[in-house]
Amino acid sequence: xxxxxxxxxxxxxxxxxxxxxxxxxxxxxxxxxxxxxxxxxxxxxxxxxxxxxxxxxxxxxxxxxxxxxxxxxxxxxxxxxxxxxxxxxxxxxxxxxxxxxxxxxxxxxxxxxxxxxxxxxxxxxxxxxxxxxxxxxxxxxxxxxxxxxxxxxxxxxxxxxxxxxxxxxxxxxxxxxxxxxxxxxxxxxxxxxxxxxxxxxxxxxxxxxxxxxxxxxxxxxxxxxxxxxxxxxxx
Amino acid sequence: xxxxxxxxxxxxxxxxxxxxxxxxxxxxxxxxxxxxxxxxxxxxxxxxxxxxxxxxxxxxxxxxxxxxxxxxxxxxxxxxxxxxxxxxxxxxxxxxxxxxxxxxxxxxxxxxxxxxxxxxxxxxxxxxxxxxxxxxxxxxxxxxxxxxxxxxxxxxxxxxxxxxxxxxxxxxxxxxxxxxxxxxxxxxxxxxxxxxxxxxxxxxxxxxxxxxxxxxxxxxxxxxxxxxxxxxxxxxxxxxxxxxxxxxxxxxxxxxxxxxxxxxxxxxxxxxx
Numbered sequence: 292x293x294x295x296x297x298x299x300x301x302x303x304x305x306x307x308x309x310x311x312x313x314x315x316x317x318x319x320x321x322x323x324x325x326x327x328x329x330x331x332x333x334x335x336x337x338x339x340x341x342x343x344x345x346x347x348x349x350x351x352x353x354x355x356x357x358x359x360x361x362x363x364x365x366x367x368x369x370x371x372x373x374x375x376x377x378x379x380x381x382x383x384x385x386x387x388x389x390x391x392x393x394x395x396x397x398x399x400x401x402x403x404x405x406x407x408x409x410x411x412x413x414x415x416x417x418x419x420x421x422x423x424x425x426x427x428x429x430x431x432x433x434x435x436x437x438x439x440x441x442x443x444x445x446x447x448x449x450x451x452x453x454x455x456x457x458x459x460x461x462x463x464x465x466x467x468x469x470x471x472x473x474x475x476x477x478x479x480x481x482x483x484x485x486x487x488x489x490x491x492x493x494x495x496x497x498x499x500x501x502x503x504x505x506x507x508x509x510x511x512x513x514x515x516x517x518x519x520x521x522x523x524x525x526x
Numbered sequence: 527x528x529x530x531x532x533x534x535x536x537x538x539x540x541x542x543x544x545x546x547x548x549x550x551x552x553x554x555x556x557x558x559x560x561x562x563x564x565x566x567x568x569x570x571x572x573x574x575x576x577x578x579x580x581x582x583x584x585x586x587x588x589x590x591x592x593x594x595x596x597x598x599x600x601x602x603x604x605x606x607x608x609x610x611x612x613x614x615x616x617x618x619x620x621x622x623x624x625x626x627x628x629x630x631x632x633x634x635x636x637x638x639x640x641x642x643x644x645x646x647x648x649x650x651x652x653x654x655x656x657x658x659x660x661x662x663x664x665x666x667x668x669x670x671x672x673x674x675x676x677x678x679x680x681x682x683x684x685x686x687x688x689x690x691x692x693x694x695x696x697x698x699x700x701x702x703x704x705x706x707x708x709x710x711x712x713x714x715x716x717x718x719x720x721x722x723x724x725x726x727x728x729x730x731x732x733x734x735x736x737x738x739x740x741x742x743x744x745x746x747x748x749x750x751x752x753x754x755x756x757x758x759x760x761x762x763x764x765x766x767x768x769x770x771x772x773x774x775x776x777x778x779x780x781x782x783x784x785x786x787x788x789x790x791x792x793x794x795x796x797x798x799x
Contacts, residue, residue, distance in 0.1 A: 331702050334711040341710035371709065371716040390600070392712050455691040457684055472688055 342392055343368035346507040349396050352441055352500055353430035357422045360399035360461050360468075360479060362450065366391035367510050395450040395458060396495065396508065397468070401443075402479050414476075414484035431504030438500045447495040448481040449512060454488040468492065555745075562749050571645075572749060574638040581631040582666075582737070586730065588624040596676070598722035600715050603678035628670060635663055647750035655743040658736055665733045672725040678718065686721070687713065 325332065333339045350363045369392040400420040408414040423444050425437050433441065450458045457472035467484060468477040476485040481492035497509035547553040564572045595614055597606040610617040639659070642648055648656035675686035693703040709716025 328706065330709045330711075330716065331705045334705045335702060340712075341714065341716075342712050369712060369714050371712070371714040372719055390715055392714060455688040457688060472684065 340510070341369055341371050342510045343370070344509060346497075346499075346509055349447075349506040349508055350398065351430060351504050352398070352445065352506050353426050353504060355398045355400065355422075355445070357400065358420055359463055360397045360446070360448075362395050362397050362461075364393060364395050365508070366393050368392075392510075394510075397446070397448040397450055397459075397461070397481075397492075398506070399446045399448075399479050401446055404480070404482075408482070408484075414478055415480070415482050417478055417480065417482075420479055429504075432502060433500065433504065441500050442498070445498075445500075445506070446480055447498040447506070447508060449493040449495065451493060452488060453483075453490045453492055454486070459492065558745060564749060571641045574634060574641050575744075577634045578631065578638050579737070579741075581627045581634055582733075584623055584627040585631065585669075588620050588627070589726065589730075591620050592624060593726065598676065598718055600678065600718055603676065603718060607677050607679075628673065631666065632670065635666060639663070642750075645750065649750075652743070652747050652750060655740060655747070658740050658743065662733060662736050662740060665729050665736070669725060669729045669733070672721045672729070675718065675721045676725060683713075686717075 334341075345368075347365045347367055349365055350361075355361050369390045371390065400422045402417040402420045404415045404417055406416040408416070421444055423437075423441050425433070425440070450460075452459050452470040452472065452475050454470060454473055454475045457470050459468040459470045459475070459477065461467075462469045466479065468479075468481070469475070470486065470488070474486045475488040476483075477488075477492050478484050481494060483491045493512040493514070495508045495511065496513050497511045498506060500506055543553055562572075592610065595606055595610050595617070597603060607621075610621050614620075642656065642659070671686070671689055674682040674689075676682070690704050690707050693707065694700040696703055705711060707717070707720065708714075709720045
């Protein structure tokens with residue numbers, strides 16, 4: 292039998308230990324914990340994002356071909372550690388250049404869904420992609436109604452696989468997007484066809500065609516709350 | 527003449543050994559480590575723990591060396607690894623040892639755990655050593671995961687992305703886990719800095735004292751399956767069977783010496799004294 296507590300502890304001792312322990316514990320633990328967890332506090336509690344929220348130019352929509360998707364690389368401004376505004380002071384010569392988050396966008400024309408896929412099926416049954424006829428005549432200077440039509444027919448998809456974030460690629464012989472990591476498959480609309488992804492590809496929810504015929508996007512995706520909420524942390 | 531020198535040297539070294547032993551007890555400790563009695567059959571299996579210790583020591587040593595050239599920033603990480611591999615003298619050897627001994631470390635840990643599990647070496651009084659070992663296993667897995675990203679090449683980058691997104695599927699805390707590892711809400715400079723900090727300081731600092739605890743507990747109870755332990759336990763078992771037999775046959779109130787449960791090395795040594 293071993294005995295750890297040799298002296299009896301009184302009630303006031305216990306209270307003193309409790310109060311002092313709480314104060315000392317808080318002083319000792321709060322600063323380092325908040326220091327290490329500051330990304331969680333910023334993104335989950337305050338809802339801030341490291342990625343710039345402005346519009347970024349993608350490409351001219353007339354460059355998107357009829358049958359196959361085209362991919363374009365875009366760069367969002369990124370503010371992390373040595374890429375923050377405070378560090379990137381233009382008055383200081385030693386300050387580093389800007390850091391960006393490179394994303395890839397897959398653009399394609401929507402193929403009409405003839406029959407929606409059901410649970411356990413091989414995805415939607417789709418027809419041929421439809422390219423708006425206006426694009427054969429002009430590549431810029433669209434009217435409002437033309438811009439609306441283009442946006443309603445355009446797929447603006449992130450290349451980040453909805454399973455675990457690897458970059459997907461278009462396989463022209465299979466007419467499917469394929470994820471190289473675990474074999475997730477999507478059709479030209481980004482709909483789920485096969486493999487482990489729990490949903491279809493992420494769409495850019497903030498996208499618009501401007502008068503110059505170019506597409507602009509923001510770093511926003513269609514993420515539903517609940518089961519499908521696996522955010523595109525890495526795109 | 528030569529004989530005298532030899533005797534004098536032996537005497538001098540004996541004085542040194544005695545001096546060290548008197549102050550640190552290190553000689554007895556080394557004796558325990560080097561002359562541990564193990565069963566003849568399957569004796570090689572008892573080297574698996576030492577193999578793990580050896581590879582993890584290699585990790586520490588080569589890791590320290592790699593830090594002389596490695597730069598943990600997104601724009602220089604890959605270049606510095608390339609410098610280590612192509613320009614630094616013996617860079618390929620140092621990094622190769624770090625890489626391969628990391629791989630062998632995982633294999634040795636698996637074999638070591640298997641040996642302990644199938645021989646029943648985790649049983650009383652060694653349960654806590656098993657628990658410490660499992661914590662060590664988790665820490666080593668963390669080291670393997672964080673080390674992969676530091677190369678900042680396509681392979682390590684996407685493997686880490688996949689690993690972090692696997693964390694995002696964990697219930698309730700998924701988002702927090704990912705934001706903690708990313709150091710924000712996108713992969714970038716903060717991610718590399720965090721993985722670097724975790725890989726070279728946090729986890730090694732956690733692993734070192736636990737290795738000490740693992741070895742201390744090993745020394746306290748001795749290697750499981752040592753011959754003397756078997757004879758000791760067998761004698762105990764026979765004694766108990768004999769007493770039970772008596773208790774069954776005789777109906778007296780005296781039931782003999784009660785069974786005190788399994789005993790560890792400390793108990794045995796107390797008995798001997």
